[in-house]
Amino acid sequence: MIEAVEHIAGMAPYTLADKGAPDSISLAENESAFPPSELAISAAVGAASAAQNYPDPDWTEIRNAIAEVHNIPSSGILCGAGSMELIGASVRAFCGPHDEVIGSEFGYLFVMTAVAQVNARFVQAPEENFHVSVDALLDRVTPATKLVFVCNPGNPTGTRIHNAEVCRLRMELPGDVLLVVDQAYAEFDDQEHQSVFDLVVAGRTVITRTFSKAYGLAGARVGWGYFPPDIAREVKKLLNPNNISGVSQTMAAAAMRDQDWMKQVVTKTAAWRDDFRQRLSDAGYFIPRSHSNFVLIQFATVDEAQLADRELRSEGLILRSMGGYGLPNCLRATIGDQAAMDRAAGVLITLKGAKS
Ligand SMILES: *Cc1c(COP(=O)(O)O)cnc(C)c1O
Numbered sequence: 377m378i379e380a381v382e383h384i385a386g387m388a389p390y391t392l393a394d395k396g397a398p399d400s401i402s403l404a405e406n407e408s409a410f411p412p413s414e415l416a417i418s419a420a421v422g423a424a425s426a427a428q429n430y431p432d433p434d435w436t437e438i439r440n441a442i443a444e445v446h447n448i449p450s451s452g453i454l455c456g457a458g459s460m461e462l463i464g465a466s467v468r469a470f471c472g473p474h475d476e477v478i479g480s481e482f483g484y485l486f487v488m489t490a491v492a493q494v495n496a497r498f499v500q501a502p503e504e505n506f507h508v509s510v511d512a513l514l515d516r517v518t519p520a521t522k523l524v525f526v527c528n529p530g531n532p533t534g535t536r537i538h539n540a541e542v543c544r545l546r547m548e549l550p551g552d553v554l555l556v557v558d559q560a561y562a563e564f565d566d567q568e569h570q571s572v573f574d575l576v577v578a579g580r581t582v583i584t585r586t587f588s589k590a591y592g593l594a595g596a597r598v599g600w601g602y603f604p605p606d607i608a609r610e611v612k613k614l615l616n617p618n619n620i621s622g623v624s625q626t627m628a629a630a631a632m633r634d635q636d637w638m639k640q641v642v643t644k645t646a647a648w649r650d651d652f653r654q655r656l657s658d659a660g661y662f663i664p665r666s667h668s669n670f671v672l673i674q675f676a677t678v679d680e681a682q683l684a685d686r687e688l689r690s691e692g693l694i695l696r697s698m699g700g701y702g703l704p705n706c707l708r709a710t711i712g713d714q715a716a717m718d719r720a721a722g723v724l725i726t727l728k729g730a731k732s
Contacts, residue, residue, distance in 0.1 A: 415630045478524045652711065652717045670711060
């Protein structure tokens with residue numbers, strides 16, 4: 377019999393959201409409600425006709441575009457097939473068997489998978505009212521801690537902590553602990569981000585970002601990160617060479633250069649989000665204030681959440697169940713277009729009305 381390595385045989389596969397039947401509307405994966413920039417789409421056509429060649433292994437066009445927009449040196453940037461690849465490679469580079477990785481209670485589930493892949497131990501720090509608690513993260517540091525992972529704004533909560541708190545976390549963490557700040561939704565968060573970028577310059581901190589959300593390129597699989605040089609050198613060894621297709625690289629570079637489109641997407645999405653949240657709050661649901669392209673809806677009971685999920689599905693609307701995050705009384709709704717949000721709000725408001 378051919379047996380997998382013990383810790384791989386023992387681990388559960390990462391489960392993606394269930395998207396429902398092909399004709400249903402998925403509000404389950406935090407994809408953009410808008411298509412990518414027209415400039416990215418037309419650039420893809422040109423890139424497709426050069427697909428006989430391997431892509432640029434150093435992602436030069438994307439890195440130059442990011443460097444210009446974010447005013448950071450392109451030498452500190454690595455790109456991955458989604459930011460998931462960069463998060464996974466960062467864990468593999470710095471954590472081994474029995475090392476500890478600390479993450480927040482409702483943090484990104486994929487990190488647990490990445491930690492299991494290297495047979496390290498995931499340690500969860502509780503949140504306070506669906507917000508990351510820096511003190512709780514610091515409390516769990518031990519000599520075995522190698523990496524602390526913070527998602528800000530958080531998924532699935534949508535909440536954010538102030539970047540001054542992220543800076544305080546860095547200040548109070550031991551110098552030999554790598555801090556990874558997952559900013560997959562930072563484009564939706566209007567606070568200043570310079571202070572966290574400055575942490576990277578000081579060393580020992582990594583920022584990851586993605587083209588999958590605000591830039592509407594989830595299907596192109598492009599993420600990027602800003603790394604100190606010594607960290608980048610090790611992480612890069614673990615990325616597959618030629619990890620991002622030429623078409624995807626061209627699209628991502630063009631999308632980054634079209635900041636106007638991205639900002640319009642963010643503004644419109646935020647308006648739909650705040651309207652959806654207001655209507656559901658008025659109907660009696662609790663929804664933490666979101667700084668992302670989704671909201672977390674809390675129901676009075678697990679039964680009520682399951683009933684809502686069934687009702688929404690029967691209308692062809694698929695939200696993300698939160699049992700895997702330890703929140704079986706919640707559903708997460710990606711902000712889709714106005715028509716989809718109207719339908720979802722209609723179902724949920726009717727349910728509340730029937731209860732009271
Ligand atoms: C969507 C998401 C990502 C990005 O995933 P990609 O691999 O870049 O598509 C990273 N972190 C969180 C928390 C996310 O929700």
